Amino acid sequence: MSDRIYIRPLTSASGPQAVEGDAVRLGGGMVYAREFAVILRRDGAVAERWLCTASDIESVLGKLPDTVAEEASAQWSNLGLAHPPMQLGERTVRLDQPQVMGILNVTPDSFSDGGAFLDNPEAGRAHASAMLEAGAAIIDIGGESTRPGAPATWEGDEKDRVLPAVEYCSAMGAAISVDTRRAGVLEAAFEAGAHIANDVSAMRHDARSFELAARAGCPVILMHAPGKGEDLHAGADYDNVVFDVFDWLAERRDAAVAAGISRANIVLDPGIGFGKSLAENLALLNALPLFHALGQPLLLGASRKRMIGALSHEADVEDRLGGSIALAIAGMNAGVQLLRVHDVAETVQARNVWRGLRDAALTDFSELPEV
Structure with a gap:
């Protein structure tokens, strides 16, 4: 059995203040993501899909199989990673x-x-x-x-x-x-x-x-x-x-x-x-x-x-x-x-x-x- 995980931003916000800070600044740039889909893919097919915002992402990540938990945590951190010049x-x-x-x-x-x-x-x-x-x-x-x-x-x-x-x-x-x-x-x-x-x-x-x-x-x-x-x-x-x-x-x-x-x-x-x-x-x-x-x-x-x-x-x-x-x-x-x-x-x-x-x-x- 092969499990893979993906965290896909779904919606954007004009800025963090518009959603009381419940948003992620994508790639350290000028776009803020509000809602996310956490997608578990098993043997090439989507097995489960959870919808969440930044405020409840931890509860979703806690439900994931151990096989993808580390990768999911890395992807979540990566989404908001600011890149140097x-x-x-x-x-x-x-x-x-x-x-x-x-x-x-x-x-x-x-x-x-x-x-x-x-x-x-x-x-x-x-x-x-x-x-x-x-x-x-x-x-x-x-x-x-x-x-x-x-x-x-x-x-x-x-x-x-x-x-x-x-x-x-x-x-x-x-x-x-x-x-x-x-x-x-x-x-x-x-x-x-x-x-x-x-x-x-x-x-x-x-x-x-x-x-x-x-x-x-x-x-x-x-x-x-x-x-x-x-x-x-x-x-x-x-x-x-x-x-x-x-x-x-x-x-x-x-x-x-x-x-x-x-x-x-x-x-x-x-x-x-x-x-x-x-x-x-x-x-x-x-x-x-x-x-x-x-x-x-x-x-x-x-x-x-x-x-x-x-x-x-x-x-x-x-x-x-x-x-x-x-x-x-x-x-x-x-x-x-x-x-x-x-x-x-x-x-x-x-x-x-x-x-x-x-x-x-x-x-x-x-x-x-x-x-």
Whole structure:
């Protein structure tokens, strides 16, 4: 018999004062969770489910089998864990509010920009500069397309694409992440000035990646994808996509720690669009608050994804801004710390308005004054 436990935030409050303190600040951010579902999964099926608030969570945890009691206690602590800022070169990126990561693709077959920045470093430099000016906290540079059906890229070609972009972004003083699954590319990128390893294979593709990241002491982003080989979208077979992705990310988190990577340097990404149907993507997005129970900062990469087109009369990639903003706001409402996006200026504006609303809610007392 195999038991697993999950503590899923269900509802939010505008602030703790609105519910007399009976709320949890998710991930140390700007979102407060009010009600929770404690879900016991046995042999892959949900066996029991309890509803509670923070004030009566202890009574629910006391009912759990010994097999999951320690994990449940850890998840409850993780939900409210505040994450320290990331120090990325000269830049400090705080994780107590949503931050925007701007995408710079230097590939010939990017689904979003069609290779506009590959052989035109001036255009790439201008795009990176514009994203930084618009408020991007991090520039994420990728030299290999990971869309479904995209061919694998030779490591030498990937280096030739990525390193010049790292160098010109570094010269701007940018905080830089490199979207690669190859340790050789990552090592060269670190030497050129990159700060973060963003690995869509969660460091399964190249066994050297964990060792390299641990030695560098850099943050790593571990993304869920079902594929084990070149095709990261292959082999998807979920009993329950939300719980299965949660368990998978927990395993990769623990593997990273075992390899010598500090917990403070691990960011997790549920991998929207990678080996998942529309229904599965929607389920993950609706369940995003659950992933705070893993105890790590979260990244959401849903910008311009195919699911937006599927929900919008097959809108072309360049016509998915509205859907991208909607998903970014969904991520912010779930307490996600990092938003990986193509449309930086628009997302930053949406974030700033959202943040204003959250700030105002903390001082918005609904009680009528006494007369």
